Amino acid sequence: MSAAPSFPRWIEIVVLPIVNLMLAFLVAGVVVVAVGENPFEAISVLITGAVGSKISIGYTLFYATNFIFTGLAVALAFHCGLFNIGGEGQAYIGGLGIGLVCLYLDILPPILIVPVAIAGGAVFGALWAFLPGYLQATRGSHIVITTIMFNFIAAALMVFLMTNVLILPGQMSPESRPFIESATLSTMQDLFLMLGTDIGRSPLNLSFFWALVCCVGTWVLIWHTPLGYAIRSVGQNTRAAIYCGIKPTRIIVITMLISGAMAGFLGLNEIMGFQERLILNFTGGYGFVGIAVSLMGRNHPVGIFLAAILFGALYQGGTELSFEFPALTKEVVIVMQGLIILFAGALEYMLWPAVRRVAGSILRLRTS
């Protein structure tokens, strides 16, 4: 798929994903027509619902926070040539770690509990990624399959813990007791109220800042540290990496630990920032969609940030859709995610010859 020498790379990096995205929206429009609604009205409600007010932007960024964590987790592993499809399970167990800190270490002063919770999420998430990484590195057990298996094991473990150990006694639904005020992350609204402006009530909280830190941290790690160099070497050419004195086994395990830790941070937003208690199924598919986010973002933090906002907007706008149109339930968002993964991921290069041809003739027209 190498482009002609003079062919600008931004066409492949920017134009192609946008064209693919438009194709996904086009097919989604057909689905909207199939269930008897007007796709043009739907798209306008979706956009207004996602970015039409301060509150809806807050919600969009709240969902985007989840996607940044899971998207970075996938991207980190990808740079090492690993397909970490276990973000869902790692986020689940990472959230457990954060929840345990908020439940049992809440005597800590608020200034300390945040870093401890971050560490808790990182350690638990990394722990859940360790075995798949270790088995891939030492025994060649295919990481895609082992991480899928670990997702199911995580789900079973969480049901056991929530129904037997962490459940608030005398309660039917498997939820822990609520965290005390000081063991939660304050919302952006409270922060901005302190600064004198009101941005409206949305679950957007301080973990958004941590997501930004993680974006920068990932960028520094991958492109500006020796470890990042080793990760990319193993990912691109393991044999050459060995020749350079890099130990792939070590690098694979370390990469998976970092990837799992990154996924584990999802709980900061969902559990510590929003639910303020441990519940079941708070990962809600974010781990899987993280693959799409990473893919659309070309495994680069800047791209992942933008893709996360796109998916966040889709989530928030899609929720609004279901209020306006009786036939468009929240499943329409899932359909759109599926279509985006299909066209921007699996069929990424389907339209590439056409895009190249069109772009090529436009460029020629301009130069001649």
Added chain:
Amino acid sequence: MYEAYIDIISLLDATVRIGAPLVLAALAGLFSERSGIVDISLEGKMLAAAFAAATVAAISGSAWLGLMAGILASVAMALLHGFACITHRGNQIISGLAINILVAGLAPLLGIAWFHRGGQTPNLTGDARFGEIILPGAEMVKDVPLLGPLYEGLLSGHNILIYLTIMAVPAVAFVVYRTRFGLRLFAVGENPAAVDTAGISVIQMRYLAMIACGVLAGIAGAYLSTAQGAFFSRDMTAGRGYLALAALIFAKWRPGPVLLACALFGFLDAMEARLQGTVIPLIEVTLPVQLIQALPYILTVALLAGFVGRATPPAAIGVPYSKEHH
């Protein structure tokens, strides 16, 4: 003693009912993976088939028409997977994931729009559902000791799709081990370049494998909504596609062991309800049912890790084939 025997019979009966769709789905995956295409989209294919089968059966009143629709829906998903992975050499895992997510959204969305029951399809009755088949003489021999319960309780009284599943295992084994198609199928999964050199189209072989995969996964999905159940409900596959994939790996991509692996996983599932609240002797701890639920996955990881034998996948699995690149 005899009561325990009756109990085991009913446990095995439940194992058969739970295991059948797993067997079909795992055999479906066998065709795909043996041809060199990773298939994590068994889940989505089954779900699409379950929805299409229940919908058409509800409208037409015929379980058989439902089954056809289910197979068509599943084959359509399989061909989409093929279009992405074979024709466009896209990433097989991403394609599978896309299909799973797409169907998980599309089925309930269409279900709600068409039937207004929160994503559920109407209840199937009479001919719209695959009923139980009582084998000849089952009522008569019921009270005969030992053999009576075995015949009446375990062998008789299943729906046609279960008997079809039992026949499917030797049929698939015959196809993959004894026919030209089967040997070529294995060859494209191991060394596609060699197959290509022999003048056989790798692309055509892999597309045929996709269709075989779609047909079997379609029957598995139809089983869930028109035989085991009597309607489609959202996420009714509940991870069975992934469990079947685990069984396929556990069986090292071979049809006979697929049956055993699915029987084991089905048996664990059937035991789960019985073991609820059982106290383990000596340590006096209530056995967590979640441990039994997680056991198939734990066992598969252990196998992949090489602690229980060794699972070696087809050599060319996951690698898109292109004539220029070898």
